[in-house]
Amino acid sequence: MVEGEEITVETPAGIDRVRADKVLHNLCPEISRTRLQVLFEKGLVWLDDVAIGKSRKVSAGEKITFFLPPSVQSELIPADIPLDILYEDDHLIAVNKVSGMVTHPGNATGDDTLVHALLHHCGENLSKIGGSLRPGIVHRLDKETSGVIVAAKSDSAYMGMSRLFAERQIDKEYVAVATGKPSLPSGTIDKPIGRHPVNRVKMAVIPHGRPARTDWEILESFGQQFSLLRLKIHTGRTHQIRVHLAHLGHPVVGDAVYGNKSSRTDIPGVKRTMLHARKLSFQHPVDNQSVNLKADLPEDFSALLSLLRKEFGRQSETQVIEGV
Secondary structure (H helix, E strand, O other): OOOOEEEEOOOOOOOOEEEHHHHHHHHOOOOOHHHHHHHHHOOOEEEOOEEOOOOOEEEOOOEEEEOOOOOOOOOOOOOOOOOOEEEEOOOEEEEEEOOOOOOOOOOOOOOOOHHHHHHHHHOOOOOOOOOOOOOOEOOOOOOOOEEEEEEEOOHHHHHHHHHHHHOOOOEEEEEEEEEOOOOOOEEEEEOOEEEOOOOOOOEEEOOOOEOOEEEEEEEEEEOOOEEEEEEEEOOOOOOHHHHHHHHHOOOEOOOOOOOOOOHHHHOOOOOOOOEEEEEEEEEOOOOOOEEEEEOOOOHHHHHHHHHHHHHHOOEEOOOOOOOO
């Protein structure tokens, strides 16, 4: 633990007790409100050797100790990797991630992750709240999943986006090519997801998992063999769509973990999980403006749809969405 700094509480005239966060903000104006919030959330603000919350009332003369970790510069080496930028301002950047790109560094990853590319594009203008290996990363997409992903450049945007995701105030829409054709035109999968009881590298629908809900709708069907689905997720569990569709009996085409590995060799052009994060909509966490992001389908996804339409014809179950 770094050495703590101690301050003596001062209160306005006539007021006996005030909130701890207001005291720190008034006495330490050089520390941003966002960073102060992080200190409280991480248990780095103490009163009488006990961590306190930001709303704790304190009295004049009491002594608060806070621990301010030094800013850690990323040890990652930026990489000049082209990015398909969908949106950027002083607080956020959104890109259309290509399939095959890992979101952030981890075990056995290389120096070609999205984070490496963002560091080259943004320099030090990425929030460090998430750690030196995940600067700016507030959510992730699987390696083989393409589409919209947002990163935070400022600390205020990082905290705001994290809150929006946690409170499920972000509209997330995906499209996927699924194996087979569901018996109904649409539905909801509301099944808890947790770590697979046997294969610990996989997720599964299990009774005591975390709540997970996925809405799905058939956009097109290709005989009884394949379907183009639109999906909206209300939670953000690991591999949620892939696990839910496999549980439904219609795994994503090309999914070698939850589906049929042979689809990568039996269907021309399929070399990955055919899942694409198409839209992301939310209220900007800093200026409160509406942000509506859309990522066009990548070439391999469009090529697969063209192949299936040529083989089976175009059988729309509902109004086909623009660009699909």
